[in-house]
Amino acid sequence: MEKISQITTGKAKSLYTTNEPDQLIMEFRDDTSAFDGKKMEALDNKGKVNNQFNAFVMEFLASKGIETHFIKLLSNHESLVYKLEMFPIECVVRNRATGSLCKRLGIEDGLILDPPLFEFFLKDDELGDPLINDHHIESFGWATQEDADAMRDLTLEINDILVDFFKEANLILVDYKLEFGKFQGKMLLADEFTPDGCRLWDKDTLTKMDKDRFRQDLGNVIETYGEVGERLGMKIKLD
Numbered sequence: 001m002e003k004i005s006q007i008t009t010g011k012a013k014s015l016y017t018t019n020e021p022d023q024l025i026m027e028f029r030d031d032t033s034a035f036d037g038k039k040m041e042a043l044d045n046k047g048k049v050n051n052q053f054n055a056f057v058m059e060f061l062a063s064k065g066i067e068t069h070f071i072k073l074l075s076n077h078e079s080l081v082y083k084l085e086m087f088p089i090e091c092v093v094r095n096r097a098t099g100s101l102c103k104r105l106g107i108e109d110g111l112i113l114d115p116p117l118f119e120f121f122l123k124d125d126e127l128g129d130p131l132i133n134d135h136h137i138e139s140f141g142w143a144t145q146e147d148a149d150a151m152r153d154l155t156l157e158i159n160d161i162l163v164d165f166f167k168e169a170n171l172i173l174v175d176y177k178l179e180f181g182k183f184q185g186k187m188l189l190a191d192e193f194t195p196d197g198c199r200l201w202d203k204d205t206l207t208k209m210d211k212d213r214f215r216q217d218l219g220n221v222i223e224t225y226g227e228v229g230e231r232l233g234m235k236i237k238l239d
């Protein structure tokens, strides 16, 4: 697979065209950002750890019947993915209240949410990714109602799968963000699933094992991502 030219570079990943017009190379970099890019740092080995973590989760989801953009690992820090038409939407599911939900609504941190709470956000850094609903999505043409329904249903279906997956590793899946896109008319899970985009708490101690370690300066960020990977049975290569 030939890497041709960079088409986008985000806060933590870059995308490159390839000799296959409908396939892209997704490169995970060591760059780490929080608070809409206000806190930035390069963390050694993050690109490698997150690329292989994402591959493991995407392959697990595929084994459970979830269709994703992930094709295969190309190297320790690069993956091959399908080129999608992305929706400018972030889908969040929360099993426990924390983060922006507590700030916005004054909810007690750690409150168990049963049933899980689903929220749409607009993917727009300049606006600070505001909370939106189905009506905004339809009125402004960000997706059809059918596609919005499909994204919500898939995000909740993935929640059922991943809550059990992380429970096996003695972890609570607190919340996470997913993005979707279309490939040849089909809705596929896109972007990534790594500890950068979810919250994971140790089941016994409630220790934070995700990007909150970076946001809150708790230290050992990538070592902790690696420990999560190990508990899930991953063999992450750092060479």
Ligand code: C5P
Residues within 6 Å of the ligand: 090, 092, 098, 099, 100, 101, 129, 175, 176, 177, 196, 197, 198, 199, 211
């Ligand atoms: O910030 P908030 O509490 O709304 O985040 C909910 C979940 O979505 C967290 O797991 C967070 O890491 C993830 N998220 C993300 N990217 C964003 C916004 C939220 O990965 N732009």
